[in-house]
Amino acid sequence: MPRFQIRLLKSVEEFRQCEEVQRHVWGMVGASREVLIATQKCEGAVIGTLIEGKVVAFIYAFLGRYHGQWIHWSHQMAVEAEYRDQGFGLRMKRVHRRVALQRGIKSICWTFDPLQSRNARLNIARLGAVPEEYIVDCYGRFPSVLERGLPSDRWIVNWKIATRRVEERLRGKTPVFDSTLPRVNDTRLTSQNFPENTNIRLGLGDRRLLVETPGQTEAMRAQALPLAERWRMETRHIFQHYLAKGYRAEEFFPPRPETEGRCFYLLRRGA
Numbered sequence: 001m002p003r004f005q006i007r008l009l010k011s012v013e014e015f016r017q018c019e020e021v022q023r024h025v026w027g028m029v030g031a032s033r034e035v036l037i038a039t040q041k042c043e044g045a046v047i048g049t050l051i052e053g054k055v056v057a058f059i060y061a062f063l064g065r066y067h068g069q070w071i072h073w074s075h076q077m078a079v080e081a082e083y084r085d086q087g088f089g090l091r092m093k094r095v096h097r098r099v100a101l102q103r104g105i106k107s108i109c110w111t112f113d114p115l116q117s118r119n120a121r122l123n124i125a126r127l128g129a130v131p132e133e134y135i136v137d138c139y140g141r142f143p144s145v146l147e148r149g150l151p152s153d154r155w156i157v158n159w160k161i162a163t164r165r166v167e168e169r170l171r172g173k174t175p176v177f178d179s180t181l182p183r184v185n186d187t188r189l190t191s192q193n194f195p196e197n198t199n200i201r202l203g204l205g206d207r208r209l210l211v212e213t214p215g216q217t218e219a220m221r222a223q224a225l226p227l228a229e230r231w232r233m234e235t236r237h238i239f240q241h242y243l244a245k246g247y248r249a250e251e252f253f254p255p256r257p258e259t260e261g262r263c264f265y266l267l268r269r270g271a
């Protein structure tokens, strides 16, 4: 693990380096240094991970209101590819939480693609954020290298940073996977080794349901785009259908031996 520092960014050069990270991660700059500087001045938060004085990851969050509450809306988080899966995303979120709590902010919200399992793992399972809305094609067709090819459907997650759920998750508590729960979809592997749906059940009424989602959508987009599009439309239909029936997406289980290497959302109805 290299020596690193995570903190609110200060200098114009650091904000410029955030543009560079965006170029590497998305192939484009969505938040210019001017926007980042202005955000930092008016109680938003631009937090970076610095290694040998260089920004390799950052969060950009502005101050806003959601459901009548003052929140931080975390519009971007990016980690340079070579530093992913080393906990920098989680560490930056922890620093962001501390900064927000010091300023009296109790919620941090953001959007993410329900089919990006790494993000779901971090956001729901590790951080305890909860998806509150499913937005169809949230940003329109994205030209960025990560998003190209699919409608930009998104969860809006609310990370209620002062709650017990979040404190427990940050202490390392993880939900237990129950493989006996009813499944909304059955899947099989294609010849390219990607899962595809063979059966979708929309008439279930149990309090808890499992929805399987693919674990490698970036590879699927690159190698089997029509299948990735099918997943987008089928999961859109499943989530919208069950959300309208009073379910919420409460947990996410990443690929592990107990899930037989597959990914699942847990939907729950009622308290």
Ligand SMILES: CC(C)(COP(=O)(O)OP(=O)(O)OC[C@H]1O[C@@H](n2cnc3c(N)ncnc32)[C@H](O)[C@@H]1OP(=O)(O)O)[C@@H](O)C(=O)NCCC(=O)NCCS
Pocket: 025, 075, 076, 077, 078, 079, 080, 083, 084, 085, 086, 087, 088, 089, 090, 091, 111, 112, 116, 117, 118, 119, 121, 122, 126, 215, 216, 254, 255
């Ligand atoms: C999303 C992102 C910011 C996460 O940063 P990160 O530093 O890699 O995150 P962390 O290392 O803290 O956590 C990643 C978790 O996902 C897990 N993971 C990795 N690949 C996975 C996969 N295919 N499916 C499920 N989980 C996966 C990791 O094991 C890790 O969990 P663990 O710590 O419990 O083992 C980073 O991947 C990124 O920059 N992605 C591209 C841009 C993006 O999507 N930004 C967010 C939306 S704006």
